[in-house]
Amino acid sequence: MASEQKEKLIRFYKGTEGEETVIKLVDLAEAVQRSQKFRLSGFLDPYGQEIAETVAANYPGLRVDFGGGYQGAERARAMYIHEDFAGTPSGFDxxxxxxxxxxxxxxxxxxxxxxxxxxxxxxxxxxxxxxxxxxxxxxxxxxxxxxx
Incomplete structure (x- = not known):
């Protein structure tokens, strides 16, 4: 199932400026699915953040939070968190x-x-x-x- 989601998302963004970003984010999402913990992306521009939300919406049991260091930051990091993760993420580093x-x-x-x-x-x-x-x-x- 995860492989189907991955292929569908990559195919959707293929040939656009978001292709490289979606590949990285899908890999992070799948790592979170396997580990049932959390993972942090690099800094994303607003379009990258939109892609991160799309990826999270395609993986059940996954949520995404954003942090850029201050309220209203343009560039932010995405944190994918599995719904079964019982701990508290350490922050956006x-x-x-x-x-x-x-x-x-x-x-x-x-x-x-x-x-x-x-x-x-x-x-x-x-x-x-x-x-x-x-x-x-x-x-x-x-x-x-x-x-x-």
């Missing part, structure tokens, strides 16, 4: 880092900061929202990336 610069001499935009981070080899699904001000940025990221 999100860290908030702050970087600052002298705003008198440099004007950095969201694009500049994101480009610099991706230039370091950090994958986009490890980064949540970037909250840029005139002289600093708060970077929401996977807590495992915080040390990097």
């Amino acid at each position: 999100i860290a908030c880092l702050k970087a600052s610069w002298n705003g008198q001499f440099a004007r950095l935009s969201h694009r500049d900061v994101l480009g610099a981070l991706m230039g370091l080899g950090i994958e986009r699904d490890r980064l949540g929202d970037l909250l840029v001000t005139a002289d600093s940025v708060r970077i929401l990221c996977d807590s495992k990336m915080a040390e990097y």
